[in-house]
Each structure stands twice: as C-alpha cells, then as structure tokens.
Amino acid sequence: MSLSPEALAAIKELIPHQRVFNDPLSTLAYGTDASFYRLIPGAVVKVESEEEVVGVLKIARRFAAPVTFRAAGTSLSGQAISDSILLVLGDQWRDHEIRNGGRQIRLQPGIIGAQANAWLAPYGYKIGPDPASINACKIGGIVANNASGMCCGTAQNTYHTLASMRLVLADGAVVDTEDFASVKVFRASHGALLSELEQLAAQTRANTELADRIRHKYRLKNTTGLSLNALVDYSDPLDILTHLMVGSEGTLGFVSSVTYNTVPDYPNKATALLVFTNADSCCRAAxxxxxxxxxxxxxLDRRSLRSVEDKPGLPEWIHGLSDDACALLIETRAPDQALLQEQLVRIKAALAEFRVEEKVDFTTDPQVSDLLWAIRKGTFPAVGAVRPIGTTVIIEDVTFPLDQLAEGVKRLQALFVKHGYDNAIIFGHALEGNLHFVFPQGFDDPDEVARYDAFMKDVSQLVAVEFGGSLKAEHGTGRNMAPFVELEWGHDAWQLMWEIKGLLDPENLLNPDVVLSRDPDIHLKNLKPLPAADPLIDKCIECGFCEPVCPSEGLTLSPRQRIVIWRDIQAKKRAGEDTSELEAAYQYQGIDTCAATGLCAQRCPVDINTGDLVRKLRARKTGHTGTASWMANHFQTVLSGTRFVLAMASGAERLLGAPRLAKLSAGMSKVSGQRLPQWDPSMPQPIRFVPPVPVADSDAPRVVYLPACVSRVMGPASGDPEQTTLQDKTRQLLEKAGYQVIHPQGLDALCCGQPFASKGYPQQADRKRTELLDALLAASRNGQDPVYCDTSPCTLQIQEAARELGLDLYDPVKFIREKLVDRLVFRPEETAIAVHVTCSTQHLGESQGLIDIARRCSTNVVIPEDIHCCAFAGDKGFNVPELNSHALRTLPRQIDGCEEGISTSRTCEIGLSRHGGIDYHGLVYLVDRVTEAAPH
Structure with missing residues (x-):
C-alpha cells in the first residue's frame, strides 16, 4: 500500500523533517525486522512524545493510512514492518521509576529489557519476562508480544506481572490506569467502549464451552491470537483493556508506559546438563x-547438541552421544546457599529413577554454568552460521501439553524427515512443553516456498488440532501464523477476536494482517530476500542484536541496516539495475559514519563484524595508496607535521581566544565539507617528543613502555588543570612501583598500523605493525620483559601478532591489575569519577578490570549505562563530529556531579571531554594520584 502525498505532507507538518524519512535508503533499512518478511514503508516517522503519536494516529485516520509501531525490530514473525506509516521510537522514550524498593518498576517502551534488569539488580529484583533477545529488545516489544523466555514460564510474563499501563488508542485517546484523573476522564469519554468490553467479557464467561477453552489454552504457553484470557480473568473493563493490549502486537493501540510487578532475582544458582537415552525419558523427567x-x-535434541559439539570448552563426550539422545539443561536458584543445597537434594532425589547417558552434574561454578548455557544459546546461531548462502533461518515455537511432549518431539522430527528438513533442530523450554524448532529455508524458488507452506500446514494440523497445543508460544502470531489462528482457536474464538479488533480499531489501521488476517496466504507474501553480498556478512540473519551497541544507530545506519542495504545494492547490480543513487547515499550513511570498532561482533550470534565490511569498502575507495606508503615510510615526519598543526591551533587559541577560534573553525570546517577538523577547547596541545635516555643497568624488574603515537603527539588540552603528559605520568607510576622503564629504539617512527587499517590501507598497516613488533622483540630481549602499551586500541591492534611472537603484551588495565596492584598502596578518594570503557578495552576482556581498579581509587564511581562506544574512532571525532556527538548525546546527564573521567584511549578522551563537560584522563592519572609505593 502506498502512502498518499497528502498524508506524507501532513506528517511533515507535524513532525520535524529530520525525523521523517521517505528516501529509498531509509525506508529499505527500516523495512527489515528479524523475521523473514519485508515491507517497504511509505514513511518512517521517529516519534519523541506521546503527543506526536496521537497526532500521527489522527493523520492516519484522516487519510486511511495504516500504522505500525516498531521498538527494536527483533520480532521474529513480521510484526514490526509496514508498507505505510512505520512509527519508530526515538531517544525520548527511556524514562523509568523504581518503586517500593524494587518491587515495582515503571518503564517507557524505548528501554531495552536488560537495562531495566540492570536498574533493578541492586535491589535483588528483575522484570518477569526474560526473552533470549533481552539485550536488544525493548519494553514496547516485550509487552506487545507478551514475550517470555527460559525462566519466565507463564506465571511471570507481562500479562501476569502487569501492575498498570498508559496507552493510546487508535482514535488518539489516552488513558493512564494508575492516574485517577486520567481514568475518570476516559470513563466519561469512552464509557460506551468500556461497556461493550464489559458485556463481551460477560458473554464470554457465560459461554462455558468457550470460557473453558480459553482457560485451557492459557494453561499452556500461548501467544497465538489476541489475549482472550483477559475476558475470563477480569471483570473491570479497564483491566480487560490493558490485558488485551498485552500480546496484541500493536494491533489494538500503543503502550506509552507500563508498570511491572517485579520478581526476585536470586544470586545463588546451580546448573546441570543431563543427557538421557531418548526423548521419552527426557520428557518424562521434564x-x-x-x-x-x-x-x-x-x-535439546540430538541434532541441536550436534550443532554445537565443536564449540571450544565443551565436553568431548558430546561427540559420542547416541542418535536418540536428548538432554535437559537444568537450573535452580535460591536466596542463600543453604536453601540452594536443600533444593539440590530434592531435585537429585526426583531424578534418581532416570538413567542418563552422560551428564555434567550440578555445579555452582559460574564459568561452568556459563559454558552449559552457551550450549543452549548457541544452537540457533549454529544453524544460522552453516545455512546455505541466500537462505534464511526460520525459528518457530510451539507448545504441546506437557504430558504429550515426548510424542510431540517425535512427530515433529517425523515432519522434518517428510519435508526434507534434514538440518532442523529442536530445543525449548521443557517445563512449559514449549519447543523451538529451527531450520534453514530458501524463498527464491517457488518449489521451496511450496515446501515451506506444506510443512507449516502439517505443523499447524499436528500441534493445534491433534495435540490441542499452541502454534505460537512466545514469539507472537505476526504474519506467519495469522492464517492459522482460526484453525487453532476455532471459529467462535476467532470471531471474538475480530469483535475486539472492531471495537478498538474499527478502521483496521493498526498493523493490519498481523495477528488477524482474512488472507489465507499472508504467510507466503512479502518474503524477504537474503542475497549473497560478501562472505564477511553473508551469515547475517538480520536479528538486530548488534544495534544497541552501535554508535551510529539512530544517526544513520546500524550494522544490521548496513548489511541490508549492501545486500540490496549487490542484488540490484546483478539484476542490471542502476545503484548509483543508493551507493551515493550509502557512502555517508553506511561507510563514512561507521566507527568500525567491532562491538557489533560481540553481540552478533554468528560473529559478524560489520566494521570488517566497511574497512573493505573503504579500501576499494582509496585512491591515495602512494601517499599512504609515503606516510608509512616517513611516519616520524608525519608526527612532526601533526605537532605543527596542533601548535598552530594552540597559537591561534592564545591569539584569538577560545570562543572566537571555535566559531571560526566551525565555519571553515563547514565550508571545506568537514575535510578540515573543527577546533574546540578539548583539542590537545602538542608534545615535543624527546627520545628517552637509556637507563643504566639495574636489578629492578624491566618493563618495555610503548607510548602510542597519539600519546607522543597529543598532550592535555590547554584548559585542563592536569598538564602532565601521559608519557610522563605513566613513567612516574611505573617507577613508583619499582620498575625500570625501557623504550624501543626508533620510537617516534613506530606505529601499530591502526590509522592505516581504519582508512582502508591494509598493506601499509601490516608493514607498520611488523616494524613495531620487531622493535618490541628487541627491546624486550625476545619476550623476556613485559611490554606495556599506554593506549588500549593500539594494544588490541597488535595483540594477536604479539602473542604469536611470544611477547607478553599489556594494556594499562591488565598491567595495573596483574603487575602493579601488589606493589602499590591504594588510598581511595571520594571524588566522583566517570568511567568510560573503550571498545578496545571491551574486546580485550578488561571491562570489569577497569571498573574494579576505578573502585579501588574512588568510593564514588559512575558508569554511564548506555555509552557503549564514544565513536571518536581515531580521527572520526575530528572529521565526522556528528557521529561522536550522537554517540555521547546522553553522557552529560549521566555524569552530572562527576569531577573527572577516566579511560584508556587519548583520542576517546578528547571526545568525552568535549561532550561530557569534564576532563577525561588516562587511568594512570587516577591510580598515580591515590597510591604510594608499597613497603618492601
């Protein structure tokens, strides 16, 4: 369905133009969610307030334009896409309020689920829903899909832990059920609606056969169709309304905030993996x-275990399990160790009658527990990683009555064989009879589409009719089960759902064809292509798990969207279409504004680093290979030139004053198309590099100190009260701890290669890295002495190659943690310190180490909750300043009251100081200030 120009014009009158997108790149980027469907919206509208939502809904009604609400887009059934108006949550939907000592929490829909739990953790509570996507999905989606998860079951989902709700109906009406005045106004304005809901509920309860069916269906884990249990569980029409909204997938209204009754989050747990000889005994044990x-x-069935058996650290016996083996991963939690041990005695006694083929017995070791859970969590991505290029991964979730679970497993496996899905695996939440099955599926061949259709019809008949189960347990009905809702529920219940839809959305404008559809083939339409684009990204399943940590998400494109667009460009090229306009837009949106820090790979279930693709594309565009080679060969001269530029800027600051220079610089940067970096007071002063004087022989332990090139060039900003250079401060701390500091020869010509690699010059990067490693080998006496690098990005750049050469390489965090802590006496201060964990520190696995050291130094440590990457990214903070600004847009309010910030990257500290309003320094400044040498 196309969006009329008049409707688009009306939206642009209401919403600032920079938050309304109808260009081909943006609409394609947002036309993708985690499902296997694609619709291209007529307009993507980023809303920042409830008033804007109401306004857009009124425009939609005036022009009969359908509207879909989108939170994180991690939904698996096609709920978050539209060919009309797609409403996307902006930054202003992240308010929260913790109540009653953590027993309740009020949340806006833009908050990521894991963040809500992070806020609740100090109180010992969490929200009930625990979907596998909790690190990426948002509260809006959790409520709309009634998401559950591995521990949630049915008792702790949103429906059963809902305390109150603020919602917007299709006609623009707003009601907050915990606000007496709001409820009073709504009862007056919508009394007829509430009366009809009340009558509908009374009629449903009076129909004993239907009421009993509804109660039976919701004893199972079930998200198929609308939440009809609201009609039998509640009599107050407002309670009915709010509980109907749960699981409605945006088809009945918009939830602008929700209050949860939280559940205890017990710290003590034990985990076991038990492998039974067959599915029957496994399910009886469950x-x-x-x-x-x-x-x-x-x-986990045998196929799912086989899909992950080669993962590092897993027991060797997994390879030898019998073909019929079936496993249970069991976890029990308790508020204290004594109760945990009592629970283990009970559980083991109950399991004693069952013979197991292999097992990892109950353990409280968190490392072993994490490894066992890695088996379970790795099954879905394992299928995604080995699927044929061009195919997608289908993950369905059904529920069998628990007493028929074993037979359900067998019958599903038989359907896999019947329809030729040889790679399909089964895993799931056994306590609820909830099974997920995963298989690769192509949609570029009509025969493949027909095979999928036949398989899904057989599955629907098996689960819904023969077993009386649920076709959707927790992923939401979406588009792919909408044609089968009547089959599962029966005609009367299906008609009841349409009555509810007619009451709340009479014009059928909210997410049409989702949950309820009269099109029997809607599950086979608008299927998403996943064409081959590049081996670096072809495994991508477009799940969106990467997006929360990407600094450009919300400014331009996220990693998922970069892949979506690049796939489309490659497909269009193969089809002979002109892609010049799309590629021109992609240059800025996809390539120039990518920080390429690789945090996306840490969240990606199939280990894709989108930054690798971006660097590869940058390398194709590079036209100055000779210049790059000259710079690599004359690196000392390049650094001298950089010092000269910084000196000129410092001189201009003294001559013109900071305000005038900032204004002049901004104008010059704009005129130059941002080729000239913009000056501001956070810019560093130049350092005059003096080659270190060789030290006399000493009995003190040696450490080879590698100051990064930025540390050798960039000193503190002129307005920073701390004027000691990082080199001097580092040497001072190392010597305080009793170390003899050694520097590699020819230091000012050395470089780790990162500046060349990030610009797309891999050969020059490799050459500089090799030169540096040779110098470090010589300085460290072939690896006898540890090597300390004062900047974490440089450490990361050479880490792997250094390890292969036998070099003992340390970043500041690891060296302080392992080599200095015992040589120093810490006297913590009360100064409020903001800690920024750089991307490279995260990749090095030292995030917690940095935080722990900061807490040794200060009793008041602040860790901003949603700053995953500052996006300064070498020189992008100078050349693409809007990326750095966007990534740190929430920093000032989060560090309000802090007197200093610490990090482990000099360039990151420039951007952090610029946008945080406080001076950021290297970690060594803080450690040196609060320590003295330990007595010998």
Missing amino acids: AMLRSQPVDAVEL
Whole structure:
C-alpha cells in the first residue's frame, strides 16, 4: 500500500523533517525486522512524545493510512514492518521509576529489557519476562508480544506481572490506569467502549464451552491470537483493556508506559546438563521437574547438541552421544546457599529413577554454568552460521501439553524427515512443553516456498488440532501464523477476536494482517530476500542484536541496516539495475559514519563484524595508496607535521581566544565539507617528543613502555588543570612501583598500523605493525620483559601478532591489575569519577578490570549505562563530529556531579571531554594520584 502525498505532507507538518524519512535508503533499512518478511514503508516517522503519536494516529485516520509501531525490530514473525506509516521510537522514550524498593518498576517502551534488569539488580529484583533477545529488545516489544523466555514460564510474563499501563488508542485517546484523573476522564469519554468490553467479557464467561477453552489454552504457553484470557480473568473493563493490549502486537493501540510487578532475582544458582537415552525419558523427567524447585529446564535434541559439539570448552563426550539422545539443561536458584543445597537434594532425589547417558552434574561454578548455557544459546546461531548462502533461518515455537511432549518431539522430527528438513533442530523450554524448532529455508524458488507452506500446514494440523497445543508460544502470531489462528482457536474464538479488533480499531489501521488476517496466504507474501553480498556478512540473519551497541544507530545506519542495504545494492547490480543513487547515499550513511570498532561482533550470534565490511569498502575507495606508503615510510615526519598543526591551533587559541577560534573553525570546517577538523577547547596541545635516555643497568624488574603515537603527539588540552603528559605520568607510576622503564629504539617512527587499517590501507598497516613488533622483540630481549602499551586500541591492534611472537603484551588495565596492584598502596578518594570503557578495552576482556581498579581509587564511581562506544574512532571525532556527538548525546546527564573521567584511549578522551563537560584522563592519572609505593 502506498502512502498518499497528502498524508506524507501532513506528517511533515507535524513532525520535524529530520525525523521523517521517505528516501529509498531509509525506508529499505527500516523495512527489515528479524523475521523473514519485508515491507517497504511509505514513511518512517521517529516519534519523541506521546503527543506526536496521537497526532500521527489522527493523520492516519484522516487519510486511511495504516500504522505500525516498531521498538527494536527483533520480532521474529513480521510484526514490526509496514508498507505505510512505520512509527519508530526515538531517544525520548527511556524514562523509568523504581518503586517500593524494587518491587515495582515503571518503564517507557524505548528501554531495552536488560537495562531495566540492570536498574533493578541492586535491589535483588528483575522484570518477569526474560526473552533470549533481552539485550536488544525493548519494553514496547516485550509487552506487545507478551514475550517470555527460559525462566519466565507463564506465571511471570507481562500479562501476569502487569501492575498498570498508559496507552493510546487508535482514535488518539489516552488513558493512564494508575492516574485517577486520567481514568475518570476516559470513563466519561469512552464509557460506551468500556461497556461493550464489559458485556463481551460477560458473554464470554457465560459461554462455558468457550470460557473453558480459553482457560485451557492459557494453561499452556500461548501467544497465538489476541489475549482472550483477559475476558475470563477480569471483570473491570479497564483491566480487560490493558490485558488485551498485552500480546496484541500493536494491533489494538500503543503502550506509552507500563508498570511491572517485579520478581526476585536470586544470586545463588546451580546448573546441570543431563543427557538421557531418548526423548521419552527426557520428557518424562521434564514433567516430573515441574513439581520441583527449578527455575529453568531446557530441552535439546540430538541434532541441536550436534550443532554445537565443536564449540571450544565443551565436553568431548558430546561427540559420542547416541542418535536418540536428548538432554535437559537444568537450573535452580535460591536466596542463600543453604536453601540452594536443600533444593539440590530434592531435585537429585526426583531424578534418581532416570538413567542418563552422560551428564555434567550440578555445579555452582559460574564459568561452568556459563559454558552449559552457551550450549543452549548457541544452537540457533549454529544453524544460522552453516545455512546455505541466500537462505534464511526460520525459528518457530510451539507448545504441546506437557504430558504429550515426548510424542510431540517425535512427530515433529517425523515432519522434518517428510519435508526434507534434514538440518532442523529442536530445543525449548521443557517445563512449559514449549519447543523451538529451527531450520534453514530458501524463498527464491517457488518449489521451496511450496515446501515451506506444506510443512507449516502439517505443523499447524499436528500441534493445534491433534495435540490441542499452541502454534505460537512466545514469539507472537505476526504474519506467519495469522492464517492459522482460526484453525487453532476455532471459529467462535476467532470471531471474538475480530469483535475486539472492531471495537478498538474499527478502521483496521493498526498493523493490519498481523495477528488477524482474512488472507489465507499472508504467510507466503512479502518474503524477504537474503542475497549473497560478501562472505564477511553473508551469515547475517538480520536479528538486530548488534544495534544497541552501535554508535551510529539512530544517526544513520546500524550494522544490521548496513548489511541490508549492501545486500540490496549487490542484488540490484546483478539484476542490471542502476545503484548509483543508493551507493551515493550509502557512502555517508553506511561507510563514512561507521566507527568500525567491532562491538557489533560481540553481540552478533554468528560473529559478524560489520566494521570488517566497511574497512573493505573503504579500501576499494582509496585512491591515495602512494601517499599512504609515503606516510608509512616517513611516519616520524608525519608526527612532526601533526605537532605543527596542533601548535598552530594552540597559537591561534592564545591569539584569538577560545570562543572566537571555535566559531571560526566551525565555519571553515563547514565550508571545506568537514575535510578540515573543527577546533574546540578539548583539542590537545602538542608534545615535543624527546627520545628517552637509556637507563643504566639495574636489578629492578624491566618493563618495555610503548607510548602510542597519539600519546607522543597529543598532550592535555590547554584548559585542563592536569598538564602532565601521559608519557610522563605513566613513567612516574611505573617507577613508583619499582620498575625500570625501557623504550624501543626508533620510537617516534613506530606505529601499530591502526590509522592505516581504519582508512582502508591494509598493506601499509601490516608493514607498520611488523616494524613495531620487531622493535618490541628487541627491546624486550625476545619476550623476556613485559611490554606495556599506554593506549588500549593500539594494544588490541597488535595483540594477536604479539602473542604469536611470544611477547607478553599489556594494556594499562591488565598491567595495573596483574603487575602493579601488589606493589602499590591504594588510598581511595571520594571524588566522583566517570568511567568510560573503550571498545578496545571491551574486546580485550578488561571491562570489569577497569571498573574494579576505578573502585579501588574512588568510593564514588559512575558508569554511564548506555555509552557503549564514544565513536571518536581515531580521527572520526575530528572529521565526522556528528557521529561522536550522537554517540555521547546522553553522557552529560549521566555524569552530572562527576569531577573527572577516566579511560584508556587519548583520542576517546578528547571526545568525552568535549561532550561530557569534564576532563577525561588516562587511568594512570587516577591510580598515580591515590597510591604510594608499597613497603618492601
């Protein structure tokens, strides 16, 4: 469906133009969610307030334009896409309020689920829903899909832990059920609606056959169709309304905030993996565990175990399991160790009658527990990683009655064989009879589409009709199960759902064809292509798990969207279409504004680093290979030139004053198309490099100190009260701890290669890295002495190659943690310190180490909750300043009251100081200030 020009014009009158997108690149980027469907919206509208939502809904009604609400787009069933108006949550939907000592929390829909739990953790509570996507999905989606998860079951989902809700109906009406005045106004304005809901509920309860069916369906884990249990569980029409909204997938209204009754988050837990000889004994054990004090029981069939058996650290015996083996991953939690041990005694006694083929017995070791959970969590991506290029990964979730679970597993496996899905695997939440099955599927061939259709019809008949189960347990109905809702529920219940839809959305404008559809083939339409584009990204399943940590998400493109667009460009090229306009837009949106820090790879279930693709594309565009080679060969001269430029800027600051220079610089940067970096007071002063004087022989332990090139060039900003250079401060701290500091020869000509690699010059980067490693080998006496690098990005750049050469390489965090802590006495201060964990520190695995050291130094440490990457990214903070600004847009309010910030990258500290309003320094400044040498 196309959006009329008149409707688009009306939206642009209401919403600032920079938050309304209808260009081909943006609409394609947002036309993708985690499902296997694609619709290209007529307009993507980023809303920042409830008033804007109401305004857009009124425009939609005036022009009969459908509207879809989108939170994180991690939905698997096609709920978050539209060919009309797609409403996307902006930054202003992240307010929260913790109440009653953590027993309740009020959340806006733009908050990521894991963040809500992070806020609640100090109180010992969490929200009930625990979907696998909790690190990426948002509260809006969790509520709209009634998401659950591995420990949530049915008792702790949104429906059962809902305390109150603020919602917007299709006609623009707003009601907050915990606000007496709001409720009073709504009852007056919408009394007829509430009366009809009340009558509908009374009629449903009076229809005993239907009421009993509804109660039976919701004893199972079930998200198929609308939440009809609201009609039998509640009599107050407002309660009915709010509970109908849960799981409605945006088809009945918009949830602008929700208050949860939280659940305890017990710190003590034990985990076990038990492998049974067959599915029957495995499922009987699962049924028995339902009456035991367990929090999670995950089933994994033999195929799913086989998909992850080569993962590092897993037991060797996994390879030798029998073909019929079936496993349970069991976890129990308790508020204290004594109760945990009591629970383990009960659980083990209940399991004693079952023979196991292999097992990892109950353990409280968090490393072993994490490894066991890695088996379970790795199954879905394992299928995604080995699927044929061009195919997608389908993950369905059904529920069988628990007493028929074993037979359900067997019958599903038989359907895999019947339809030729040889790579399909089964895993799931056994306590609820909830099974996920995963298989690769192509949609570029009509025969493949027909095979999928036949398989899904067989699955629907098996689960819904033969077993009386649920076709959707927790992923939401979406588009792919909408044609089968009537089959599962029966005609009367299906008609009841349409009545509810007619009451709340009479014009059928909210997410049409989702949950309820009269098109029997809607599940086979608008199927998303996943064409081959580049081996670096072809495994991408477009799940969106990467997006929360990407600094450009919301400014230009996220990693998922970069891949979506690049795939489309490659497909269009193969089809002979002109892609010049799309590629021109992609240059800025996809390439220039990518920080390429690789944090996306840490969140990606199939280990894709989108930055690798961006660097490859930059390398194709580079036209100055000779210049890059000259710079690599004359690096000392390049650094001298950089010092000269910084000196000129410092001189201009003294001559013109900071305000005038900032204004002049901004104008020159704009005129130059941002080729000239913009000056501001956070800019560093130049350092005059003096080659270190060789030290006399000493009995003190040696450390080879490698100051990064930025540390050798960039000193403190002129307005920073701390004027000691990082080199001097580092040497001072190392010597205080009793070390003899050694520098590699020819230091000012050395470089780790990162500046060349990030610009797309891999050969020059490799050459500089090799030169540096040779110098470090010589300085460290072939690896006898540890090497300390004062900047974490440089450490990361040479880490792997250094390890292969036998060099003992340290970044500041690791060296302080392992080599200095015992040589120093810490006297913590009360100064409020903001800690920025750089991307490279995260890649090095030293995030917690940095935080722990900061807490040794200060009793008041602040860690901004949503700053994953500052996006200064070498020189992007100078050349693409809007990226750095966007990434740190929430920093000032989060560090309000802090007197200093610390980090481990000099360039990052420039951007952090610029946007945070406080001076950021290297970690060594703080450690040196609060320590003295330990007595010998």
